[in-house]
Amino acid sequence: MKPFTNKLGVQMHGVNLTLEADNPRLLAYAAEHLKRVVTTPAAAPELTVRSFWTEGEWNPHAHPFATNSALNVIGKRMLGNAEELIWLDTLRMDGLQLRFVANHAPRWTFEVAYCFRPEKRKIEKSPDYEYKKFFSLMSYLVYCPITWYLEYYRDWTVLHASALASKSAGVIIGGLGGVGKTTTCVALMQQADLELISENLIFTDGEFIYPCEEPIRLDDASLARLGGHLPHLSPMNFPDGLKKKWLFHLNRETTPQKVKPALLFLPQFTPQRELREITAAAALEKMTAINRLTRELDDYYWYAAALEMHWPKAGQAQKRAAVLHRLLQATSCFELGIDRQAGVEAVVQDILSKIK
Numbered sequence: 001m002k003p004f005t006n007k008l009g010v011q012m013h014g015v016n017l018t019l020e021a022d023n024p025r026l027l028a029y030a031a032e033h034l035k036r037v038v039t040t041p042a043a044a045p046e047l048t049v050r051s052f053w054t055e056g057e058w059n060p061h062a063h064p065f066a067t068n069s070a071l072n073v074i075g076k077r078m079l080g081n082a083e084e085l086i087w088l089d090t091l092r093m094d095g096l097q098l099r100f101v102a103n104h105a106p107r108w109t110f111e112v113a114y115c116f117r118p119e120k121r122k123i124e125k126s127p128d129y130e131y132k133k134f135f136s137l138m139s140y141l142v143y144c145p146i147t148w149y150l151e152y153y154r155d156w157t158v159l160h161a162s163a164l165a166s167k168s169a170g171v172i173i174g175g176l177g178g179v180g181k182t183t184t185c186v187a188l189m190q191q192a193d194l195e196l197i198s199e200n201l202i203f204t205d206g207e208f209i210y211p212c213e214e215p216i217r218l219d220d221a222s223l224a225r226l227g228g229h230l231p232h233l234s235p236m237n238f239p240d241g242l243k244k245k246w247l248f249h250l251n252r253e254t255t256p257q258k259v260k261p262a263l264l265f266l267p268q269f270t271p272q273r274e275l276r277e278i279t280a281a282a283a284l285e286k287m288t289a290i291n292r293l294t295r296e297l298d299d300y301y302w303y304a305a306a307l308e309m310h311w312p313k314a315g316q317a318q319k320r321a322a323v324l325h326r327l328l329q330a331t332s333c334f335e336l337g338i339d340r341q342a343g344v345e346a347v348v349q350d351i352l353s354k355i356k
Helices: 024-037 120-125 130-154 181-189 220-225 280-293 295-310 316-329 344-352
Strands: 006-012 015-021 047-055 072-075 078-080 084-087 096-104 107-116 157-165 170-174 195-198 201-204 209-211 216-218 233-235 246-250 261-269 274-278 332-338
Touching (some): 006 024, 006 130, 024 246, 107 130, 130 157, 130 316, 157 181, 157 280, 170 181, 170 280, 181 216, 181 220, 274 280, 332 344
Parallel strands (some): 261 332
Antiparallel strands (some): 006 015, 096 107, 157 170, 157 195, 201 209, 233 246, 274 332
16 A cells, blocks of 8 residues: 555644645645644544545455454454454445554554446546545544544434534534525524534534534525625535535634533424424434434444444443433424425524523
8 A cells, every 4th residue: 555645634622633644635634624623634543544545446355454363253344353443335425445444543544445437437437526525434434433432431422413503502414404494594593693613414422512614505595595695605615516415614713612502493394384382202213214214324423333343431322312312302393384485584584582
């Protein structure tokens, strides 16, 4: 494998990750994607992630990682021992193989090998097609490792939700993709006393919510509903036309990092505008289901399951539900019916009516 020549530091909620990559284009993309959480590599990071990029034929049965230890066959696609786990084929991303090393835990080394072998027609149609894979690899290079570390060592959990902070309350907007979470958040962000915490994923310890730093994604329909007025956003440097959504960064240097939420809204498009309070127990079931139905979190749970199987921590599985239960018990929860004909302003008014 090619030697590593470049490193990138990432810090999120006090967790330091050093990303090493043998593909300089991938590392440059990571710096643009992660933007405000990029820092100088720490001397002793909690997580070291090494990315190996190859092109051409791929053998999902042979592992590309150097190891000096005897490995047990754990399953059809997994090898490991007390210090390491090798995942030959995750079945989630073609060409992806993973290695987890715990010989210095709580400092870990994760290795990500990816074989880029797109169809010829895709390259001919989009010469910058590799950027799609850069985007997808961010999950395995940064977001999954940090999310797992926060769960394993701090008992945090992750939610598929947007969130904002007002002077008096934190507001969570949860739901599946396509129900208007981001559009609603960007519209609410136009209000002088509302700041965006996170647009796609948030972390929680059961009392507070914390942002997950990602580019903000808006499709053409959302941009049309917002009237093209995006004073708080700047387009991300990313090849046009490669994603179905446009990518943006917040203009602000910082966002609220720790907010106590008071309200949860679960939007869906309905024939008539409505706002209906639901119990914390119902909201818990809904948010749990939303997480499981969301592809990126389903992929994360698949990823975390390998680590939790190989290095189990007593009570870990129950803690996810307990943390969310604690959060929602202290939060007023509502189902929010969005009438497209009424426009974004009506949604903003309904949410603002509950912020005291």
